[in-house]
Amino acid sequence: MGRKAAIIGGGVIGGGWAARFLLNGWDVAVFDPDPEAARKIGEVLANARRSLPGLYERALPPEGVLSYHSDLAEAVAGADWVQESVPERLDLKHGVLTRIMAAAPADAVIGSSTSGFKPSELNEKGARAIVAHPFNPVYLLPLVELVGASDQTAKAADILRTIGMFPLTLRKEIDAHIADRFLEAVWREALWLVKDGIATTEEIDEAIRMGFGLRWAQMGLFETYRIAGGEAGMRHFLAQFGPCLTWPWTKLMDVPDFNDALVDLIAGQSDAQSGHRSIRDLERLRDENLVGIMRALKRTGSGAGGVIRAHEQSLPLGGTGPDGLPVTLDIQVPTSFVDYNGHMNEARYMEVASRASDRFMAMVGADDAYIAGGFSYFTAENHIRYFAEIAIGDRVTVTTQALGGDGRKLHLLNRFWTGGETPAATVETLLLHVDLSTRRVVAPEGPVAERTAAYVAAHADHPRPDRIVLNQPRG
Template sequence: MTQTAAIIGGGVIGGGWAARFLLMGWDVRVFDPDPEAQRKIGEVLENARRSLPGLSDVALPAEGRLTYHATISEAVDGAGWIQESVPERLELKRKVFQTLQAHCRPDAIIGSSTSGFKPSELQGCASRPAQIVVTHPFNPVYLLPLVELVPSAQNAPELVERAKGVLTGIGMYPLHVRAEIDAHIADRFLEAVWREALWLINDGIATTEEIDNAIRYGFGIRWAQMGLFETYRVAGGEAGMKHFIAQFGPCLSWPWTKLMDVPDLTDALVDKIAGQSDAQSGMYSIRDLERIRDNNLVSMMRALKAQDWGAGKLLNAQDKRMPVAEGDHAGLITTVARAVPLDWTDYNGHMNEARYLHAFGDATDRFMELVGCDADYIAGGSSFFTAETHIRHIDEVTAGTRIRVDTQCLMGEGKKMHLFHKMFDGRRLLATGEHMLIHVSLDTRKASLPGPAVTEKLGAIAAAHARLPRPEGVGRAVGVK
């Protein structure tokens, strides 16, 4: 059964929440009085559809249904999760919560995107305070997994666990903040860095670009995969964290920073910061910068995914939670269903030719699993090796395209397995891949007969597929006219 989320406030954060829920299969109902809300959310969705599905190596759920509503009461009708993302004014948020609770389900979870208010402050005028928690995300919400989940003493443990389940289910990492504190956890770090950066600019020591370069070329990359304390543990060498603290601890008493002081944000300082920022990035539109940001985030997170580390480990876990469709194997077998990630595209803006082989290789691996040539079988000393491949590139494929590979087994007898893959976008044929594989002994590295179980499964599928029409293009070579 499709679940429903209501998004109250459709700005940058609300739009990101809408995209995250929608692309994870939820129906989404939006309320935002801004007459430009549909356009703005539509642009956020366009970026999300291009980037989020490419973080996954399996198919995401079918996209939910997006609707816009003129009133809060309409938007929250039937919603099991309500996400408030209105401006950071406590009186406004409390008024919104009062309206929400007059119309929403009593068992719905109401999450607030607030970056600074404590949940007990938000619950102050609520009729059902136990229904409201802080769920503070990070921009872009549709890509970054972190969400700070902050309850108060009013919230039952059962509701907190339900909230964790929902957030995990849409691919996020709920960081349970166990004590209420202004600005939660992550924004307190950001505030410290922001204060120091303002002083560096105010005192003429660095420009906005130089500060950004210090972060993105240095510690920012380390933090992206290990965070603060694990990074410093490594910096301590073989002696570890105690050595690091002993070596650098005395610096804490030195006047290196001005964390407890902030320069006055005079017109001159604001103009200085804005001017430097324009010089640094003014040649790009905001939408250009968003796409550059998304390209970089997806590429970095997919690299971490290959190492099963940091945010990449979360993505791998999410892939495993996605159900894999199983067929009866009498017809064509869907062996790949996924989106084309941003890092699969080339200088022409479409999928690099090597990635067609990547996708067809994944299809072959999946087919091998289906006939019993899985990890345990291979660990036992046998496998299939590809002897010959022919790929036809029929139509263009771009980032974000949801591709499907259907596989037909043309032969499965003796030592040979002959496969024909078709890649589709919906009903549009994109490419075909024909592959001849030979079963081998991993001990001798020579051709050998498969084990009885593999022989039986492969033969059964080959016999069933022999009744299917022979696909166009079988046996083709590069044509020269």
């Protein structure tokens, strides 16, 4: 039986939570009196379906069932997780949490998306909620700040990891938790820079996204400054830049009057900066950029990329495809894979085939440990055949057939399936087994040789392509 999450409040954050749970196989029940809630959440889900699976080379679980409810008690009934995401008013949260407590299962995690209130404040009326504070878009960004009773935050952390998130548990409660305290400091200084005419909203955004924002995405604050200290490390950095803390560089202890004039100034500059794009366009641009950055980070396991890599490894990969052959890759085409014509370009076909071949290598025992031991397979030739277009968002399941494995050579055919009765493309690959110490082609021995031979024999009765190009006798 599937797990159930109840989302109380279907705004930007609530909709993001709904998408994160739903796309990870949970049933999701939404309670929100807004008559537009279904439309708004539907639009968030459309963006999530377009972007989240593109982070992975394995398929996410089948989507759960989404339902909308006009009665809060009905929404939370049987829920394993209840997420309160109503507006930041303590009296409103108290009322909602009281109703949740009356109807939710006793063992359900009750999380609040609050960005500022502490658990002691949330639970003043007898609730047992914890802070589970995410970041927008919830369906892409992994961080969730957890604050509250240790048994509940530990249980919540275990659940969050199963849906690809990174739980950060605070050692003690504090207003605005950790991340928003940093954001508030930057926000205050930015308000002064705009008010004093030092920079516009666009210029401030450029300073972040062209510089330290890129560093922070992979290393955070302290690791970035450690590198800034050079070979002497953090101690040298602190000695060099510590005195700056006494200089009047910022106005963090002073706040400009938040009046209509300042609001008009900032809103006007923001309209000039981004008013030509709709909110949905900006969301899609944001999501596409985040997917590209996080996929790059996934390659090295840095920052959020490490979370995605670990979650991906927990997703099942295996079974057989439409042709009865083993599945070696299951991927949704991300936005970065398409060209100006809107379909996957040639380089990405090779990338997908390469990953499928790597998976097959691991299946016969030529995995990371084998390579570390001094042997591997090198690609000698490839041949691509295109039968149908593959577009952004398409799910591509790759099956691999061992056409031959005569000692030093491994001859594979990767078929790309997108839901039709015939493959959308094939990539024929010829690999050579290499001794990495001598860089010479040698025959594999032991389990690798045995498993390769077994696959070749098992696949011999499967239909072969109507035309084989590689590994043919030379005339």
